[in-house]
Amino acid sequence: MTSMTTMPPKNAPVPGEQGTGEIRLIDLTKKFGDSTAVQSISLTIPQGSYCCLLGPSGCGKTTILRMIAGHETPTSGEIFIGEEMVVGKPPVERGTAMMFQSYALFPHLNVLDNVGFYLKMRGIRKDERRRRALEMLQRVQLDHLRDRMPAQLSGGQQQRVALARSLIINPKVLLLDEPLSALDEFLRLKMRGELKSLQNQLGITFVHVTHSQPEAIALADMVVVMDTGRIDQAGSANTIFNKPRTPYVARFMGGQNVLTGSVEGVSGRSLRMKRAGSGPIEARIDGDASLPAAGAPISVSIRRDRIALKRLPPEADAPNAIKGVVETTEYQGSYVKVTLNVGTGEPFVANLSDGDYFSDPVDAGAEVTASWVADDVHILTEADSGHAGELYSE
Numbered sequence: 001m002t003s004m005t006t007m008p009p010k011n012a013p014v015p016g017e018q019g020t021g022e023i024r025l026i027d028l029t030k031k032f033g034d035s036t037a038v039q040s041i042s043l044t045i046p047q048g049s050y051c052c053l054l055g056p057s058g059c060g061k062t063t064i065l066r067m068i069a070g071h072e073t074p075t076s077g078e079i080f081i082g083e084e085m086v087v088g089k090p091p092v093e094r095g096t097a098m099m100f101q102s103y104a105l106f107p108h109l110n111v112l113d114n115v116g117f118y119l120k121m122r123g124i125r126k127d128e129r130r131r132r133a134l135e136m137l138q139r140v141q142l143d144h145l146r147d148r149m150p151a152q153l154s155g156g157q158q159q160r161v162a163l164a165r166s167l168i169i170n171p172k173v174l175l176l177d178e179p180l181s182a183l184d185e186f187l188r189l190k191m192r193g194e195l196k197s198l199q200n201q202l203g204i205t206f207v208h209v210t211h212s213q214p215e216a217i218a219l220a221d222m223v224v225v226m227d228t229g230r231i232d233q234a235g236s237a238n239t240i241f242n243k244p245r246t247p248y249v250a251r252f253m254g255g256q257n258v259l260t261g262s263v264e265g266v267s268g269r270s271l272r273m274k275r276a277g278s279g280p281i282e283a284r285i286d287g288d289a290s291l292p293a294a295g296a297p298i299s300v301s302i303r304r305d306r307i308a309l310k311r312l313p314p315e316a317d318a319p320n321a322i323k324g325v326v327e328t329t330e331y332q333g334s335y336v337k338v339t340l341n342v343g344t345g346e347p348f349v350a351n352l353s354d355g356d357y358f359s360d361p362v363d364a365g366a367e368v369t370a371s372w373v374a375d376d377v378h379i380l381t382e383a384d385s386g387h388a389g390e391l392y393s394e
Helices: 061-069 111-115 117-121 126-139 155-167 185-202 213-219 237-242 247-253 354-359
Strands: 002-004 023-032 035-045 050-054 076-081 096-099 173-177 205-210 222-227 230-235 256-267 270-274 281-284 297-303 308-310 321-331 335-341 348-353 367-371 377-379
Touching: 023 061, 035 061, 035 230, 050 061, 050 213, 061 076, 061 096, 061 173, 061 205, 096 155, 111 117, 111 126, 111 155, 117 126, 126 155, 155 185, 185 205, 185 213, 205 213, 213 237, 213 247, 222 237, 222 247, 230 237, 230 247, 237 247, 247 256, 247 297, 270 297, 281 377, 308 348, 335 354, 348 354
Parallel strands: 002 035, 050 205, 050 222, 096 173, 173 205
Antiparallel strands: 023 035, 023 076, 222 230, 256 270, 256 297, 270 281, 297 377, 308 367, 321 335, 321 367, 335 348
8 A cells, every 4th residue: 555645735724724625545446347447545635735646548547536526436445535534425515626628518508607507506596606607707817708609719718617617616626637638739838827826826625637747747736646556656746756766757757767777886875886788877875765785676767957978988887877879869949859779678868958969969870978977866766677668758
């Protein structure tokens, strides 16, 4: 069982005042026949936080969202929202609202009536629900489109209508199922900022399912990285990106290269790793990390933007250097992504500043040496199992 938590964000309400949007999943499992979609996970999402469930298709993140919402029933385990155990309760009694990937707007209702629909279902008088719907449209800056039909709206406008409709019932928790995936890049970036701003204003708990690493890093106070029904790591975006715990997380989050070998020796707080086909790798051991035994398997990661390239071959037994052949170069505006074949079976990437790259550009087929310093090597707490070797993030 994996148990993880994080500190609440600065905008979280004081516990005991509005602290009803905390979510606790306890030993939660969901099976569909012989297939296990979610396996014995435990997780606490603090009140008022923006949490992103992140992972590839089929990892179980949407199943978790649907169990929190009440659209799926756990096979076993408990779900608490605030102090209330909600397994067995219908969605309307959980204090949650869910915004679906498709938005699910009613094509025969105008914008104002779409937003007020849930209030109509709860028996709220027409004048009252229209007043509240208009207030919510003003919050998402769409009150001027109140009389339009969904087909007359852009994708971003439809999304904001769906968001207003979800929020009008004043939920304790807003659940978002890949809400930005249908938008083009410009709108996705714009709506990303609007979502974060709105969550800061409301101070309620957002749980957002996505497969986009940049989206999760930009939005979340808490990122939960999932793999085949389990939580691999949960923490702040900064921790997940810069201090991944496993090779799987390092690969999936992107921005990191993973190398695997065995411990050659430890001296003080410095570690020396050996691997076939290259010189040794030296790394610093964090003060609170345990010292690995000589000969033990070990994996390390190095951020792509910490890699330097040169045309000269590495010196014999030079630490923190690996030779490779340039496969592709991609200009990304502020940097150039250079992908190397270093014989590990997966790409090794250097993100070079545009100034560094264009001062001495390399073409496909060029033989180069990639190098880095020991302080930029992050020791992963688990050796590479090889189960995620096909994962490669942009």
